[in-house]
Amino acid sequence: MKIKKAVFPVAGLGTRFLPATKAMAKEMLPVVDKPVIQYAVEEAFSAGIEQIIFVTGRGKKALEDHFDRSLELEYNLKIKKKYDLLKAIKELVPETGTIIYTRQNQPLGLGHAIWCARDIVGNEPFAVLLADDLIKSDVPVLSQMIPQFDKLQSSIVAVTEVDKNKTDQYGILDAAQIDKNIVEINAMVEKPAPDKAPSNLAIIGRYILTPEIFHYLGKNKKGSGGEIQLTDAMHSLLKKQSIFGYKFKGDRFDCGDKAGFQMANLAFAMERSDIKDKLLKYIKTLG
Ligand code: G1P
Numbered sequence: 001m002k003i004k005k006a007v008f009p010v011a012g013l014g015t016r017f018l019p020a021t022k023a024m025a026k027e028m029l030p031v032v033d034k035p036v037i038q039y040a041v042e043e044a045f046s047a048g049i050e051q052i053i054f055v056t057g058r059g060k061k062a063l064e065d066h067f068d069r070s071l072e073l074e075y076n077l078k079i080k081k082k083y084d085l086l087k088a089i090k091e092l093v094p095e096t097g098t099i100i101y102t103r104q105n106q107p108l109g110l111g112h113a114i115w116c117a118r119d120i121v122g123n124e125p126f127a128v129l130l131a132d133d134l135i136k137s138d139v140p141v142l143s144q145m146i147p148q149f150d151k152l153q154s155s156i157v158a159v160t161e162v163d164k165n166k167t168d169q170y171g172i173l174d175a176a177q178i179d180k181n182i183v184e185i186n187a188m189v190e191k192p193a194p195d196k197a198p199s200n201l202a203i204i205g206r207y208i209l210t211p212e213i214f215h216y217l218g219k220n221k222k223g224s225g226g227e228i229q230l231t232d233a234m235h236s237l238l239k240k241q242s243i244f245g246y247k248f249k250g251d252r253f254d255c256g257d258k259a260g261f262q263m264a265n266l267a268f269a270m271e272r273s274d275i276k277d278k279l280l281k282y283i284k285t286l287g
Contacts, residue, residue: 006044006127009113011057011104040131047142109227115217130205137250149208158206159245170202171231183245190224190231
């Protein structure tokens with residue numbers, strides 16, 4: 001079955017980036033010249049996703065405006081003959097794409113945010129993208145995962161090995177390698193302390209899930225941090241269905257973290273011929 005829908009939980013307050021995020025959605029912070037959310041939206045559309053479902057909250061108007069047409073701006077760029085920029089803002093959403101907004105009206109956690117999209121997703125497998133996880137890769141991660149889903153016909157999450165002392169920042173897997181880049185998951189736990197973690201194999205924010213997950217999310221069970229966790233619902237789903245982990249190819253930046261966000265800016269800027277030389281020259285003067 002084709003994966004047509006992708007859920008983007010974007011209701012978070014972005015307190016880690018205050019004061020920058022006092023009046024601005026954290027997803028709108030730019031990496032070079034694109035808001036961080038746009039990278040993940042482009043990844044979804046390029047993987048063949050037709051419908052983006054944003055689960056938003058208060059203070060996300062700029063995000064909604066960003067993915068809407070701005071006829072005034074388009075007119076302005078056209079009379080100034082700035083055709084490249086015109087193309088860039090018109091192509092944000094392809095002709096075949098639609099965007100739907102729904103709200104998470106209480107900050108009850110990632111699992112609850114996904115559950116808020118249940119009626120829009122309906123009874124079909126769907127993707128989840130966490131925009132904070134920005135991944136630089138030749139083939140976008142969702143495009144790497146969809147063929148794996150087609151083969152396995154079961155839920156699949158992106159995974160990578162993390163520092164053993166940082167397991168308390170991730171969903172961590174107990175899993176067995178079954179193929180080159182594929183593990184089969186036996187159990188998973190959200191943010192375990194390093195001495196309790198079953199491994200250092202962590203979930204990164206790309207998921208393809210079967211709709212049965214909504215049954216478990218609907219139980220509203222609170223987990224780590226007193227929040228309803230997607231990891232816990234997936235762990236429960238394991239009783240009924242297999243779930244796989246996919247070791248993706250690419251470099252992941254944690255844009256929910258200040259240092260990670262700056263590293264992402266640096267890495268993406270270094271790919272740009274109009275910026276790279278100036279930046280390198282400056283970096284050499286540091287330290
Ligand atoms: C979320 C998930 C966690 C996952 C992480 C990846 O946590 O709950 O399982 O490992 O994203 O970035 P968050 O970073 O939102 O606390």
